[in-house]
Amino acid sequence: MLEAPIIRFENVTKFYDSETTVLDNINFELERGKFYTLLGPSGCGKTTILRLIAGFMQPSSGNIYLNGKLINHVPANERQVNTVFQDYALFPHLNVFENIAFGLRIKKLGKKVIEEKVIEALKFVNLDGFENREIAEMSGGQRQRVAIARAIVNDPEIILLDEPLSALDLKLRSEMQYELRELQQRLGKTFIFVTHDQEEALAMSDEIFVLNEGQVEQNGTPKDIYDEPINRFVADFIGESNIVAGTMVADFRVHIDGNEFDCVDQGLNPNEKVDIVIRPEDLEITSVENGKMKVKVDTQLFRGVHYELSTYDEAGNEWLVHSTKEAEVGSSIGLNFDPEAIHVMRLNETEEDFDKRLESYGEEAYAK
Known part of the structure; x- marks a missing residue:
């Protein structure tokens, strides 16, 4: 018998008033013991999903299941779910031990059991010996570890994390990404992590759900x-992308601005209008004579491990290039790319809007 998904959303909609729909008929399933990330811009519904799972709110319609059991109206304190909030929500008047022990005391566990569980949780987050420390005396990273320890001490099935790294500086944030991922693997729990940082999502997740305007645009590794990426929104939101208009000539052949190129995509209609994605790191600088396309260099920035070039072709399309090679600003260069570097996407706009977008490019950018 197949194990039920730990969480299942079935046609879940959430609205706050008659004109504000936050989630629009969401359907998904989450497996046990994985690290999931809900990724998307502000207001897309990420935190609302967490709050629905935690029991802090109920869906306007549809059903939510935990281990195959309907939980729409199960109170938050009766769900095997704990949340790490963005501001950590620690009690400033309690020390580390008392903060972590708070939920255990509500459950009226024995003093010895509470002490054993708190000490074990502190070891898990590398804070053993900090039990008597005051919250005000701790750094941001240490406070976050306390919040995580408080979440795991009750042995929940699911740990929800609502942008818990957003208040940390860049170096500490990077360190905590590794720590959170390692912690999830050691615990074997299901983590559901909310962020709008695509690099964070790519680095930490088993599976990512990309949300936009209350809907799941795409999910996968x-x-x-x-x-x-399934469409223009996902391609543009995940990583840096060159997205240009094109036409599918036939299987394995695509047309971009007067030129045809080999690709690896198939199954689209001949002469179907499409969006083309080529990542900046997949473009190789070469001479104009040897390049598949000719571009003019507009700006160049040194990013430490590579140069970032903003270039334009004769049709006005911008091509962002990441390269270890330098190029002179204002010069013309050639760009090469493999067929595997071209990703073809069906339009998520009308052909009329597509044509308007194509007309708007013009040649102004190349001329400057």
Whole structure:
């Protein structure tokens, strides 16, 4: 018998008033013991999904299941779910031990059991010996570990994390990404992590759900989402992308601005208008004579491990290039790319809007 998904959303809609729909008929299933990330811009519904799972709100319609059991109206304190909030929500008047022990005391566990569980949780987050420390005396990273320890001490099935790294500086944020991922693997729990940072999502997740305007645009592994975005929104939101208008000539052949190129995509209609994605790191600088396309260099920035070039072709399309080679600003260069670097996407706009977008490019950018 197949194990039921740990979480299942079935036609879930959430609205706050008659004109504000936050989630629009959401359907998905989450397996046990994986690290999931809900990724998307502000207001797309990420935190609302967490709050629905936690029991802080109920769906306007549809059903939510935990281990196959309907939980729409199950109170938050009766769900095997704990949340790490963005501001950590620690009690400033309690020390580390008392913050972590708070939920255990509500359950009226024995003093010895509470002490054992708190000490074990502190070891898990590398804070053993900090039990008597005051919250005000701790750094941002240490406070976050306390919040995580408080979440795991009750042995929940699911841990929800609502942008818990957003208040940390860049270096500490990177360190905590590794720590959270390692912690999830050691615990074997289901983590559901909310962020609007695509690099964070790519680095930490088993599976990513990309949300936009209350709907799931695409879900899959980080590699799937990055290499095979389903539409323009996902391609533009996940990583840096060159997205240009094109036409599918036939299987394995695409037309871009007067030129035809080999690709690896098939199954679209001949002469179907499409969007083309080529990642900046897949473009190779060469001479104009040897390049598949000719571009003019507009700006160049040094990013430490590579140069970032903003270039334009004769049709006005911008091509962002990541390269270890330098190029002179204002010069013309050639760009090469493999057929595997071209990703073809069906339009998520009308052909009329597509044509208007194509007309708007013009040649102004190339001329400057």
